[in-house]
Amino acid sequence: MTKVWDGFIRGFHWLLVAGLVTLYITGEEGMMDLHFVTGYLLLALMAARLIWGVIGSQTAKLSALFHSPKAILSAIKSKQSHVGHNPAGSLMVLLFFVLILIQLVSGLMTTDDILVEGPLAQYVSYDLVELAGDIHHTNIELLIAAIALHIFAIVVYRLKGQNLVKTLVTGKQENAVSTPVMKSGVVAYLIFIALSALLLFTWGAEPLQGLM
Numbered sequence: 001m002t003k004v005w006d007g008f009i010r011g012f013h014w015l016l017v018a019g020l021v022t023l024y025i026t027g028e029e030g031m032m033d034l035h036f037v038t039g040y041l042l043l044a045l046m047a048a049r050l051i052w053g054v055i056g057s058q059t060a061k062l063s064a065l066f067h068s069p070k071a072i073l074s075a076i077k078s079k080q081s082h083v084g085h086n087p088a089g090s091l092m093v094l095l096f097f098v099l100i101l102i103q104l105v106s107g108l109m110t111t112d113d114i115l116v117e118g119p120l121a122q123y124v125s126y127d128l129v130e131l132a133g134d135i136h137h138t139n140i141e142l143l144i145a146a147i148a149l150h151i152f153a154i155v156v157y158r159l160k161g162q163n164l165v166k167t168l169v170t171g172k173q174e175n176a177v178s179t180p181v182m183k184s185g186v187v188a189y190l191i192f193i194a195l196s197a198l199l200l201f202t203w204g205a206e207p208l209q210g211l212m
């Protein structure tokens, strides 16, 4: 058994899923205090993931996510197992990062036109606030489509004989073709906690009070 996912990547994934589900429900239901607080926590989580993509384990590296179209196509066709994200999976991960960042940044500039507005709305023009609102509403549909495709791909790999979920949960892979350089995910969790505290004490203080 070879360790291929560090503790942070494994925790990051399920925290991301929990955060997005909470944000979707609270957004649709207009529970804005919880929406904002969860939004700041997700912002801290994504920032920690991107930092970890520079200083973290080999399989967490952002530089490992870029591949040629040829490599992506052959990864879709082949049954060969891979250490870390394969080239097709890497494209999916990049797409997620971009869509989630668009959702977060547009949220920071959005208003519900009644009671609340994102912390950046006051610094940008009215037109940009309107645009950010449109993006926040439309981009969520793209994110949902990407999630559906992601889960479909995981099922297809399972049918091809690769249990990617088990590997992501345990962090360990059988018959790995190489041994990646791993780092302790604790550092990334500390970055996440520090950024969360910073955001909750600043932008998050008001919505947090609303929740108490």
Ligand code: HEM
Pocket: 009, 012, 013, 016, 017, 020, 021, 049, 060, 084, 085, 086, 089, 093, 096, 097, 147, 150, 151, 154, 164, 165, 166, 168
């Ligand atoms: C809100 C829904 C979801 C989102 C946004 C999401 C997003 C992601 C992202 C961003 C990664 C890359 C992890 C990283 O390198 O940091 C990933 C990987 C992965 N996800 Fe999800 N995911 C979702 C739901 C699920 C579900 C429900 C499952 C299981 C059924 C799943 C299984 C996996 C697996 C197995 C990988 C590793 C893929 C590989 O080996 O390359 N995901 N996901």
Ligand code: HEM
Pocket: 020, 023, 024, 025, 026, 027, 028, 035, 036, 039, 040, 042, 100, 103, 104, 105, 106, 107, 108, 109, 110, 111, 112, 113, 116, 117, 118, 119, 133, 136, 137, 140
């Ligand atoms: C990835 C993270 C996020 C997701 C998935 C998300 C999702 C949503 C959804 C589904 C809605 C309802 C849209 C609709 O009614 O059609 C919404 C509304 C809203 N979100 Fe987010 N959101 C995120 C981050 C944020 C952040 C960080 C902020 C600000 C700090 C924010 C501020 C708002 C506001 C003000 C609304 C109300 C818009 C309106 O009523 O027109 N969101 N969000």
